[in-house]
Amino acid sequence: MPFISNTPQQQEQMLAEIGLTMDELFDDVPRELMAEAFDLPRGLSEQETRNRLMELAEKNATHLTCFLGGGFYDHFIPAAVHSIVSRSEFYTAYTPYQPELSQGVLQATYEYQSMICRLTEMEVANASLYDGGTALYEAMMMALRITDRNKVIVDDSVNPIYRVMIHSYTQNLKIELEQTHCEDGLTNRDQILQIIDDKTAAVIVQNPNFFGCIDEFSDIAEAAHDKGSLLIVSSYPVSLGILKTPAAMGADIVTGEGQSLGIPMSFGGPYLGFMASAKQYVRKMPGRIAGETLDMSGQKAYVLTLQTREQHIRRDKATSNICSNEALCALTALVYLSLLGTQGLRETAQLCADKAKYAYKRLTAIPGVEPHFRGKWFFNEFVLDLPYEAADVIARLIEKRFAAGFPLGRYYDGMENSILISVTEKRTKQEIGMLAEALESVL
Amino acid sequence: MKLVFEKSVPGRRAVRIAPTNVPKINIRSDLLRQKPANLPELSELDVVRHFTELSRRNFGVDNNFYPLGSCTMKYNPKVAEHIASYPGFADLHPLLPQLRMGGMLTQGALRVLHEIDLLLREITGMAEFTMQPLAGAHGELTGMMIMAAYHREQGNKKTTILIPDSAHGTNPASAAIAGYSVVSIPSNDSGVMDIEAVRQHLNDDVAGLMLTCPNTLGIFNPHVKDICDLIHSVDGLTYYDGANLNAIVGKARPGDFGFDIVHLNLHKTFATPHGGGGPGAGPVGVKKKLVPFLPVSVVIKRNDGTYALQYDRPKSIGYIAPFYGNFGVVLKAYVYILMLGKEGLCRVAENAVLNANYVKERLKGHYRLAFDRLCKHECVFTISERMAQNGIHAVDIAKALIDKGFHPPTVYFPTIVKDAMMIEPTETESKETLDSFIDAMIEIAEQAENEPEKLKTTPTTAVVCRPNETIAAKNLNIAYL
Numbered sequence A: 001m002p003f004i005s006n007t008p009q010q011q012e013q014m015l016a017e018i019g020l021t022m023d024e025l026f027d028d029v030p031r032e033l034m035a036e037a038f039d040l041p042r043g044l045s046e047q048e049t050r051n052r053l054m055e056l057a058e059k060n061a062t063h064l065t066c067f068l069g070g071g072f073y074d075h076f077i078p079a080a081v082h083s084i085v086s087r088s089e090f091y092t093a094y095t096p097y098q099p100e101l102s103q104g105v106l107q108a109t110y111e112y113q114s115m116i117c118r119l120t121e122m123e124v125a126n127a128s129l130y131d132g133g134t135a136l137y138e139a140m141m142m143a144l145r146i147t148d149r150n151k152v153i154v155d156d157s158v159n160p161i162y163r164v165m166i167h168s169y170t171q172n173l174k175i176e177l178e179q180t181h182c183e184d185g186l187t188n189r190d191q192i193l194q195i196i197d198d199k200t201a202a203v204i205v206q207n208p209n210f211f212g213c214i215d216e217f218s219d220i221a222e223a224a225h226d227k228g229s230l231l232i233v234s235s236y237p238v239s240l241g242i243l244k245t246p247a248a249m250g251a252d253i254v255t256g257e258g259q260s261l262g263i264p265m266s267f268g269g270p271y272l273g274f275m276a277s278a279k280q281y282v283r284k285m286p287g288r289i290a291g292e293t294l295d296m297s298g299q300k301a302y303v304l305t306l307q308t309r310e311q312h313i314r315r316d317k318a319t320s321n322i323c324s325n326e327a328l329c330a331l332t333a334l335v336y337l338s339l340l341g342t343q344g345l346r347e348t349a350q351l352c353a354d355k356a357k358y359a360y361k362r363l364t365a366i367p368g369v370e371p372h373f374r375g376k377w378f379f380n381e382f383v384l385d386l387p388y389e390a391a392d393v394i395a396r397l398i399e400k401r402f403a404a405g406f407p408l409g410r411y412y413d414g415m416e417n418s419i420l421i422s423v424t425e426k427r428t429k430q431e432i433g434m435l436a437e438a439l440e441s442v443l
Numbered sequence B: 001m002k003l004v005f006e007k008s009v010p011g012r013r014a015v016r017i018a019p020t021n022v023p024k025i026n027i028r029s030d031l032l033r034q035k036p037a038n039l040p041e042l043s044e045l046d047v048v049r050h051f052t053e054l055s056r057r058n059f060g061v062d063n064n065f066y067p068l069g070s071c072t073m074k075y076n077p078k079v080a081e082h083i084a085s086y087p088g089f090a091d092l093h094p095l096l097p098q099l100r101m102g103g104m105l106t107q108g109a110l111r112v113l114h115e116i117d118l119l120l121r122e123i124t125g126m127a128e129f130t131m132q133p134l135a136g137a138h139g140e141l142t143g144m145m146i147m148a149a150y151h152r153e154q155g156n157k158k159t160t161i162l163i164p165d166s167a168h169g170t171n172p173a174s175a176a177i178a179g180y181s182v183v184s185i186p187s188n189d190s191g192v193m194d195i196e197a198v199r200q201h202l203n204d205d206v207a208g209l210m211l212t213c214p215n216t217l218g219i220f221n222p223h224v225k226d227i228c229d230l231i232h233s234v235d236g237l238t239y240y241d242g243a244n245l246n247a248i249v250g251k252a253r254p255g256d257f258g259f260d261i262v263h264l265n266l267h268k269t270f271a272t273p274h275g276g277g278g279p280g281a282g283p284v285g286v287k288k289k290l291v292p293f294l295p296v297s298v299v300i301k302r303n304d305g306t307y308a309l310q311y312d313r314p315k316s317i318g319y320i321a322p323f324y325g326n327f328g329v330v331l332k333a334y335v336y337i338l339m340l341g342k343e344g345l346c347r348v349a350e351n352a353v354l355n356a357n358y359v360k361e362r363l364k365g366h367y368r369l370a371f372d373r374l375c376k377h378e379c380v381f382t383i384s385e386r387m388a389q390n391g392i393h394a395v396d397i398a399k400a401l402i403d404k405g406f407h408p409p410t411v412y413f414p415t416i417v418k419d420a421m422m423i424e425p426t427e428t429e430s431k432e433t434l435d436s437f438i439d440a441m442i443e444i445a446e447q448a449e450n451e452p453e454k455l456k457t458t459p460t461t462a463v464v465c466r467p468n469e470t471i472a473a474k475n476l477n478i479a480y481l
Ligand SMILES: Cc1ncc(COP(=O)(O)O)c(C=O)c1O
Pocket: A322, A323, A324, B070, B071, B135, B136, B137, B138, B168, B170, B171, B212, B216, B241, B243, B244, B265, B280, B281, B282
């Protein structure tokens, strides 16, 4: 049998030793609850399985040149990343509950937390959450606990996918969600300043925002803090290679999607939710945290710490229900950042911005293509208005082997002709030129 | 061992970024970071050596026996890793199917999601699955949200969830963050949730029940169906925590027991690796009356044989994950199920249960069984009286096992057993491995009874020995800055 080591003879021998038959092993399950039969296919050999799955893989379009982003990006991944995280001592291990056998994962987690703190300039970070969306939801819940308030303001320039997730999670809770509307490409501070009050637990913003525009939230942070509310910033980690950090803007909690840090797109997961905050809030944080300590002989060692926040100890009073997290993805991000280093990350981020600007210039030179937001700084994504429905133009560009961007009409009323185009360091000048030619040819 | 940051040499580089001939732009300076991120500066060899050394300070299923109870540390087939790295899967952008006609660009991936749904329906007896939940606990939260949506629609004002005291901590935590209050039901003398206790706590406030069956003691509750019926009698819903499905997979189906909602831990029963703590995947299956509440999007098969995403589900609880779940993990579980097939799947629970009972029988003269009866996929021991008198605790047995080359069982859980040691061998382990583990446990038992001091200083062979958790929490140092 596949993946079962014991031979039928050994199974018989073991049964004899404990004096039971295979059927008797299930005597405690009432007869009427035993299934009669399972309608399942026969098992496949490895060769058959690989052939079948290769066929399925080939039915997925990976021949397209990718200008699709929206929070999930086609960055270059050095080969060493996969090679390192494929070491089975890492990937076949469980949660590091036995520190003596888990110093590798524990030290890596501590290093990862340090890396997230260095990127964001925040003081503390956790070991990971599921993804950027659930991380933002957890940050919101954390802010509610910290402030003991129930109103939350979210600007609609925050990733719409995350906003709909937050909406789902709050359906059964007494939380008042208020949405402000981004008009000129930047977070709507006028509206935020108008509605923020002493019931507001947090203001949620994103940088660069969903439209790719770069914002500066110091004014919003100040207004939030004046009312005793917190500022939660969702951020794009690669952009932090050059952009002002959330900490420098006064953020209290920072979250984000870590997929851009060396993690393949894999059709939506597994990804990496990261979370960092000011140190004063660490005891309200969700998720595992690794900390440094000493062992019996006074040697430096790492353990899971502040576990009294967590479900296995606090049960229904825990700061979150999370147990399994995205440890291997956190390791991936750590390895990626170690390989890039200070310079490598800065160059990568700068290249994203340079190439995006170049693409913006090439594309806006096409008659009928107009920038949607004028005079705004953007990082590696921007919004263009097309003469026709963007979804239609994108469909036509797929025939020319481009995933040209995302049609914003899907999430924003009145933006049916707008396309969100993303450019990473991986795109070449030539590919950008070809996209421009293709776009011009379909308009 | 030094931290990656301590090995940094200014100016050293691993990755060279491809040169480009597009003009450099200068973003307005007040939008830029003031100081560089201060990441380590290392060569590729430095990085590889650092992480190789870290990996040597870690222990996985590939190293040796890992009988961590409740975690189902079975072997993770290599072929699944191989397939997940096919570019057709790994390089697939999740927004592609949301483009017009985009579903046609991802037919292979959508088919995987649809087919594993069908397979899991058959395995569990549920009507439909969502692959979106990103781990077991996330599945529990999704399940609680579905319960809440159902009761909202029924016009029910229900506020409590019944959960046995032996439940995993995620159960009460998930119920609580979904807005419910939790009523803990004590286990009876046979180690299971008592049907009388359920009856006592039953009233119109009860929105539902969360149950793990077999439970965290490895015991199957013979009254599971009656308990489900009782909950249904007050229009409550029943939730099956499928973390322990390995005990009955291919033998019995939670759908037939009367459960309305189940989650599965693909990273347990379906052999996907735990990754040092994650990622996992926690698909949720529901009975027919709850299908309309499942999260969007839903993968459907059209009449023409193509696959598509459906969003138009007005009663849906909405989006709970950004896309279609941890696709890479779901894919590996799909591969595993395809390879097992019908014959293989039935053998899983049989051998998992055989291995657990074998260990239980052979060790029961040396440690005290929390409940001396037939077990399912795991058994829970505690220390003998003599060991207790010697000042020995579960932790000492665990640490001594490390010196024998094994990963310890889960200790101190379930919390209702003092000094619990929860052993789950899984079906993939051989008799030889179990025998050598049993021998080691027996040797340790003898030491615990006769030379207890020796155990107090174990492990002696690991890279560290009993790191101090109190110091870690008191002198909090969780980042190197
Ligand atoms: C019984 C039980 N329920 C739920 C969970 C939670 O699963 P996950 O860690 O995938 O969130 C676990 C995991 O250990 C478990 O053992």
